[in-house]
Amino acid sequence: MKRRWLHSAAIAVASLSLLGKPAAAQQILRDAETEAFMADMSAPLVHAAGMEPRNVQVFVLNDREINAFVAGGQYVWLHSGLIATADNVNQLQGVVAHELGHIEGGHVIRSAEGMREATGITLLSLVLGAAAIAAGGAEAGMGILGMGQQAAMGKFLAFSRAQESSADLAGARYLSKAGLSGKGSLDFFKKLQNQEYRLAIPQDDSYGRTHPLSGERINVLREVYTVDPSWNKPMDPKLEARFERIKAKLVGFVSExxxxxxxxxxxxxxxxxxxxxAYAWHKSAYPDKAMSEVDALLTAQPHDPYFLELKGQVLLESGRPADAIPPLREAVQLTRQPLIATMLGHALIATEDDKNFAEAEQVLRNAVARDRENPFAWYQLGVVYERRGDTPRAALATAERYALMGDDQMALRSADAAMQGLKAGTVDYLRAQDIAMVSRAAVEQKRKKR
Known part of the structure; x- marks a missing residue:
């Protein structure tokens, strides 16, 4: 799968909601149930890779392309199109195992090595080409330049293919150590191979590609997987059922x-x-039909926190915030999930009933304490502070929000405003000071680049 550098992204909230843009036209999808599933699904693989599960996160991007990548840190990014294409949880585990191989191998960092080698070849060709041109051999000089660029690209692509092959074998090792079958991994590579056939990609040589051909990868991995003791091990039925749920809600949310x-x-x-x-009808603005589907879910499992969350979301976004509060309260009590708590805080504020604001503040403070990287939670908390006249803390919450969204200018302005009203030396003052310092440095750096 591809690897990409990723800049910091803004993060907002709702049950399966669109967040900030980490890359052009891409948005992070955050959802409490999906994140819990991803953590549980990947935990045995993370352990097998010698990493700490709480330090590894699997995120979903709203992108129809069948792709996954790592981009610094211990983060795995899956495209929504990949999840929708996967047939079962074992296929998804095969993809995650491969990406963990990139993390363990430090491939994002080591990509610089391949680029340096390629750059060295390019610079040498420039020197030799310039010398030839200066000596009167214009055609020879241009030929040297062209060959140098081609050699540099070939060097980098070979480096990239070697990393992909290394990640394939590392992923196979993690699956084996975790006691998981490699069938899903092979099956998913077959899906990629079928895509190569449809795109008429030549299957005789992977030269000129960043990845080995899927057929080449299948041939290598088949020899590894088929002799593994876990080859015929069945999937965990409970985990597979959870996969089917998150796949369905994802399809309902992102598809027409x-x-x-x-x-x-x-x-x-x-x-x-x-x-x-339920998601399709809600997305189409048919709240009654959406609620009918939600009721069917709750009839089957009355206290499922994620079904309760969905009920609260449909009610809240249909203009019935007061009715949304009970199911959201129960969902928060069952999970203590900050994404759901933020929605509860939103519902409490949306009632415009002053009696609900104290609870909203407590709920939202708890939410940002457990998940600080949530602009929407900070926005809602700022609304609460502003409503009760605490302008400095409203400004601090706004500074937190803009800092997460990457708006350094507004983060600096809000942090400065917060410091004007906060007592020097307090935790909140020091936090505002930190945001102001980082944002000011970022603003100055942007000015110098102009």
Whole structure:
């Protein structure tokens, strides 16, 4: 899978909501149930890779492309298109295992090595080409320049393919150590191979590509997987059921409603189908139909926190915040999940009832304490502070929000405003000071680049 550098991204909240843009036209999808599933699904692989599960996070990007990558730190990024394409949890685990191989191998950092080698070849060709041109051999000089660029590109691509092969074998090792079958990994590579066939990509040589051909990878990995003791081990049925749920809700959220209803027709009365249709109807602004699907889910599992969360979301976004509070309260009590807590805080504020603001403040303070990288939670907390006349802390919450969104100018302005009203030396003052210092440095750096 591809690897990419990723800049800091803004993060907002709602049950399966769109967040900031880490790359052009891409948005992070955050969802409490999905994040819990990703953590549980990847934990045995993370352990097998010698990493600490709490330090490794798997995020989802709203992108139809079948792709996954790592981009610094211990973060794995999966495209929504990849999850929608995967047939089962084992296929997804195969992809994550491969990406963990990139993390363990330090491939994002080591990519600089391949670039340096390629740059060295390019610089040498420039020197030799310039010398030839100066000596009167213009054609020879241009030929040297062209060959140098081609050699540099070939060197870098070979380096990249070597990293991909290394990650494949590392992923196979993690799957084996975790006691998971490699069938899913092979099956997913076959999907990629079919895509190469459809795109008419030549299958005789991977030269000129950043990745080995899928057929080459399949041939190597088949020899490893088929002799592993876990080759015929079945998937965990509970984990597979959870995968089907998060896949369905993802499809319902990102796909056009008519496509979702074709994939999950009314005749399908399974839990995933109700889930997908609930999101499709809600997305289409049919709250009654969405609520009918949610009721079917809660009839089957009355105290499922994520079904309760969805009920609260549909009610809240349909203009019924007071009715959304009970199911959201129960969902928070069952999970203590900050994303759901933020939605509860939003519902409490949306009632515009002063009696609810004290609870909203407590809920939102707890939410940002457990998940500080959530601009929407900071926005809601700022609303609470402003409502009760605490302008300095409202400014601090706004500074936190803009800092996460990458708006350094507004973060600096808000942090400076917060410091004007906060007592020097307090925790909040020092935090505002930190934001101001970092934001000011970023603003100055941007000015120097102009």
């Amino acid at each position: 409603p008519n496509q979702t209803l074709i994939k999950y027709p009314e005749s399908d009365q399974s839990i995933p189908a109700h889930y997908a249709r």
